[in-house]
Amino acid sequence: MAGFSRFLAVLRLFTDSASAWSVPDMADALGVPASTAYRTVRDLVAAGFLEAAQDGAYRLGPAFIEYDRLLRMTDPLVHAGAGALRDVVMQAQTPCVALLSRLYNDQVMCVADEAARETVFRSSYERGRPMPLVQGATSKIILAHLPARQLNRLIGAPKSAPVNDALRRELAEIRRRGYCATASEIDPGLAGIAAPVIVREAGIFASLSLVADDSRLDESQRRRLVLLVVSAASLVSEELRHRHIPPPLHTSIRSVK
Amino acid sequence: MAGFSRFLAVLRLFTDSASAWSVPDMADALGVPASTAYRTVRDLVAAGFLEAAQDGAYRLGPAFIEYDRLLRMTDPLVHAGAGALRDVVMQAQTPCVALLSRLYNDQVMCVADEAARETVFRSSYERGRPMPLVQGATSKIILAHLPARQLNRLIGAPKSAPVNDALRRELAEIRRRGYCATASEIDPGLAGIAAPVIVREAGIFASLSLVADDSRLDESQRRRLVLLVVSAASLVSEELRHRHIPPPLHTSIRSVK
DNA sequence: GTCAATATTCTCATTTTATGGGAATGAGAT
DNA sequence: ATCTCATTCCCATAAAATGAGAATATTGAC
Numbered sequence: 001m002a003g004f005s006r007f008l009a010v011l012r013l014f015t016d017s018a019s020a021w022s023v024p025d026m027a028d029a030l031g032v033p034a035s036t037a038y039r040t041v042r043d044l045v046a047a048g049f050l051e052a053a054q055d056g057a058y059r060l061g062p063a064f065i066e067y068d069r070l071l072r073m074t075d076p077l078v079h080a081g082a083g084a085l086r087d088v089v090m091q092a093q094t095p096c097v098a099l100l101s102r103l104y105n106d107q108v109m110c111v112a113d114e115a116a117r118e119t120v121f122r123s124s125y126e127r128g129r130p131m132p133l134v135q136g137a138t139s140k141i142i143l144a145h146l147p148a149r150q151l152n153r154l155i156g157a158p159k160s161a162p163v164n165d166a167l168r169r170e171l172a173e174i175r176r177r178g179y180c181a182t183a184s185e186i187d188p189g190l191a192g193i194a195a196p197v198i199v200r201e202a203g204i205f206a207s208l209s210l211v212a213d214d215s216r217l218d219e220s221q222r223r224r225l226v227l228l229v230v231s232a233a234s235l236v237s238e239e240l241r242h243r244h245i246p247p248p249l250h251t252s253i254r255s256v257k
Numbered sequence: 258m259a260g261f262s263r264f265l266a267v268l269r270l271f272t273d274s275a276s277a278w279s280v281p282d283m284a285d286a287l288g289v290p291a292s293t294a295y296r297t298v299r300d301l302v303a304a305g306f307l308e309a310a311q312d313g314a315y316r317l318g319p320a321f322i323e324y325d326r327l328l329r330m331t332d333p334l335v336h337a338g339a340g341a342l343r344d345v346v347m348q349a350q351t352p353c354v355a356l357l358s359r360l361y362n363d364q365v366m367c368v369a370d371e372a373a374r375e376t377v378f379r380s381s382y383e384r385g386r387p388m389p390l391v392q393g394a395t396s397k398i399i400l401a402h403l404p405a406r407q408l409n410r411l412i413g414a415p416k417s418a419p420v421n422d423a424l425r426r427e428l429a430e431i432r433r434r435g436y437c438a439t440a441s442e443i444d445p446g447l448a449g450i451a452a453p454v455i456v457r458e459a460g461i462f463a464s465l466s467l468v469a470d471d472s473r474l475d476e477s478q479r480r481r482l483v484l485l486v487v488s489a490a491s492l493v494s495e496e497l498r499h500r501h502i503p504p505p506l507h508t509s510i511r512s513v514k
Numbered sequence: 515g516t517c518a519a520t521a522t523t524c525t526c527a528t529t530t531t532a533t534g535g536g537a538a539t540g541a542g543a544t
Numbered sequence: 545a546t547c548t549c550a551t552t553c554c555c556a557t558a559a560a561a562t563g564a565g566a567a568t569a570t571t572g573a574c
Contacts, residue, residue: 002530002531002532002561002562003260003530003531003532003560003561004261004264004300004304006561007261007264012277014324014327014331015327016327016330016331019327019330019331019332022330022521023521023522024520025520032562032563033562033563033564034521034522034563035522035523035524035562035564035565036561036562036563038521038522038523039523039561039562042523043261046264047261048361048362052460053333053459053460054458054460056520056521056522059328059332059333060324060327060328060331062361062366062368064267064321064325064327064328065366065368065384065385066361066366066385066386066387067268067271067317067321067325067385068321068322068324068325068385069383069384069385069386070272070273070276070317070321070385071321071322072385073273073276074271074273074276074277074316075276075316075317076310088363102271102319103307104305104319109319109322111319111322116372121260123343126326127322127326128322128324128325128326128327128329129326130323153489160506170376171431173452193332193410201311202310203309203310203311204309222419222497228372238549241309258559259532259533259559259560259561260531260559260561263532279550280550281549281550281551288532290533290534290535291534291550291551292533292534292535292536292551292552292553293532293533295536295550295551295552296532296533296552313550313551328558334537444539515571515574516573516574517553517572517574518547518571518572518574519570519572519573520569520570520571520572521552521568521569521570521571522550522554522567522568522569523566523567523568523569524565524566524567524568525564525565525567526563526564526565527562527563527564528560528561528562528563529558529560529561529562529563530553530559530560530561530564531553531560532545532552532557532558532559532560533556533557533558533559534555534556534557534558535554535555535569536553536554536555537552537553537554538549538551538553538554539550539551539552539553539570540546540549540551540552541550541551542546542547542549542550543546543547543548543549543556544545544546544547544548
């Protein structure tokens with residue numbers, strides 16, 4: 001291991017349950033000499049990706065907040081979706097959480113969320129938290145719209161993984177239907193309603209979804225929310241498609257100031 | 258330039274106004290050969306810090322969202338302050354934005370913000386955006402509570418920078434008063450009210466502040482909000498002080514699972 | 515205050531890796 | 545087909561990271 005990966009390795013030590021590390025402990029955990037660990041940490045601190053807590057402990061640094069804002073302001077999906085999420089929770093007229101989620105390596109991650117005012121429950125899906133690929137409406141609707149090649153890479157080709165044939169049939173059915181509604185697949189008692197946000201030409205495979213208390217939903221409510229989610233997802237997709245300007249030919253591209 | 262700094266240099270290219278870059282343009286801007294730029298970008302993409310947009314353009318990657326969540330969940334200041342901000346905007350009973358801000362290199366950066374329901378204006382202070390050090394209540398109240406050595410480093414020692422003597426007197430007065438109220442220093446028409454969140458033993462130099470429409474504030478309003486901000490800041494400080502557990506002696510520290 | 519135990523930084527010879535020039539390949543456009 | 549530019553590949557070289565251990569700084573114990 002060397003170079004860049006040393007920095008990544010240090011950052012990966014930081015998790016929900018281990019949020020502060022001393023340098024000797026990092027060196028231990030990574031199996032590198034102390035001098036190397038001190039140097040790596042010093043560089044990360046200088047860059048703002050780590051920061052000294054107290055008593056020789058280090059925690060994640062404020063540079064992540066800065067880059068996160070930059071991403072929120074400039075990422076097409078996040079930027080286009082955030083407004084839609086606000087509209088959705090307003091129009092839902094019930095305690096709920098609206099999510100915008102996308103593929104992230106071999107998981108699904110929410111990139112924007114918005115809770116209605118009076119929402120008391122919390123969804124496991126929350127901005128920045130990687131979630132399983134094959135559970136929950138939010139994830140399934142994305143899987144259902146993936147190109148065959150990419151899906152095979154994630155769940156195995158039909159021949160090599162016939163165990164997934166049932167899943168494949170389920171995904172085909174979801175794609176046909178155009179939305180996905182589940183209940184208690186991730187959080188007991190919570191229902192998920194998700195619609196696809198797919199813009200192939202921009203490489204966007206995402207979903208817009210709503211999480212609400214399942215016991216509060218009667219059939220007409222559910223139908224109304226499905227409609228709300230599906231149309232919001234279409235709006236976001238359209239906006240993204242519209243933004244996707246084919247670049248001028250034979251010219252390097254760069255964002256205009 | 259080499260090693261880690263090459264990665265930093267690439268990331269620093271991404272700004273509000275230049276949010277998508279092609280690799281040749283990056284190579285140009287950094288003055289490095291194309292082959293080097295391609296390799297650097299490939300590594301950053303693999304780590305999730307960049308991601309391919311369309312047509313050879315790259316944008317910031319979802320890893321920043323993931324680390325930002327981790328920080329929100331685990332950073333003592335953000336975690337303790339977020340709840341307080343919600344309380345503040347609720348109790349303010351007027352359109353406003355509450356901010357939690359801190360030193361970040363030689364600037365001040367908001368690390369958590371919360372807007373009241375009906376707030377229409379936007380403050381220039383927003384989560385993740387570095388702001389000037391010596392303007393606005395949010396920043397000044399932090400400066401006013403910095404140890405002398407650190408203040409000198411930021412604005413120059415009294416002898417070498419006598420031009421700042423007026424500022425020094427202003428800061429001393431602010432410290433004496435315990436809060437700072439300004440108007441139109443950053444955004445025309447907006448007023449800022451800030452109180453310190455200082456926990457020296459934990460290395461925390463921050464502020465809790467409220468931004469509201471200046472023309473809507475009469476004297477009694479203003480007094481009420483000052484009280485609100487000051488007491489909220491005290492609560493946050495107390496919570497942080499309480500959390501600061503002196504580590505066990507002669508033992509390496511590590512967050513408990 | 516001294517002492518002892520760690521934490522942290524420093525040094526430097528060595529190994530490892532990144533570097534970048536250029537060739538090779540690919541993808542469009544004409 | 546041919547031109548242009550994007551992208552990858554190759555490899556000798558230069559450069560930088562590495563790590564063992566020494567040197568120094570901190571810190572608590574006493």
